[in-house]
Amino acid sequence: MVTKLTGQQTADAGLVGWVHLSDGLRTRITTGGFAAGLALVDAIGAAAEQADHHPDLDLRWGHVDVRLWSHDADGVTQRDVDLARTVSRLAADAGLTHDGTDLQSVELALDAPDGGAVLPFWQAFLGYERRPGADDEVRDPAGAHPPVWFQPSGSDEPRQRWHLDVWVDPAAVQGRIDAAVAAGGRVVDDAQAPSFWVLADADGNRSCLCTWQDRRDGG
Structure with a gap:
């Protein structure tokens, strides 16, 4: 049985340039052009075939995004950590840099008194x-669009129908909070920090900034 790593175990692995978000280990490799990115994708593909473990690769003109996730464990495993190190080495060999600090993953949550009643529709x-x-929750089979999960709420309480769960690297969360507050928002609840902070805009619409830290499910 493949063992799922916690967020802390992943952090302790000492990976440089990678972040652990809700959808796996991720990094962005700056290529400066399409040809360099394509060559890197080819190199990563060959290494992935050899390891029999395959990342999601998003090739753009100036960068390549890499996401690592073990579907059989429904999380990050040692295989992902090992392949991340290989990807980092291949990027360095090509004279390229990589960093995941600014990456994020987004989840949609619907407040509903009876999520089970509306989940089949969505x-x-x-x-x-x-x-x-x-x-x-329900998820895109191709993994291209955000998952949707259903937040229990009382039938009589005021509620916001939709809110976002935005996962960021722990090192980036305070800057994101400061920017949101400076833009007219406020921190509504930090009781669950550093797992998540609840923020609201000027109209009171709430969303959460989330990290892997201090989660019962291991993050």
Whole structure:
């Protein structure tokens, strides 16, 4: 059985330039052009085939985004850490730099008194699927769009229908909070920090900034 690593275990691995978000280990490699990016993708592909473990690669003109995730463990494993080191080495060999500090993953949450009653509609409407053991969310089978999960709320309490869960690197979260507050927002609740902070805009619409830290499920 493949063992899922916690966020802290991943951090202790000492990876440089990688961040652990809700959807896996991620980094962005700056290439400066399409040809260099394509050559790097080829090199990563060859290494992935050799390791029999395959990352998600997003090739753009000036960068390549890499995401590592072990589907059989539904999380980050030692295989991902090992392949991350290989990717870092291949980037360095090509004279390229990589950094994940500014990367983020976004989840959509719907406040609902009875999530189970509306989940099938959203699954069908979005063409999403359920994951085994996850009865409160639906996900894009291709992994290209944000997952949707259903936040329990009282039937009589005022509620915001939608809010965002935005996952960032722990090193980046305070800067993001400061920028949001400077832009007219406020911190509503930090009782669950450093797992997440609840922020609101000037109209009171709430969303959460999340990290892997101090999570019961291991992050």
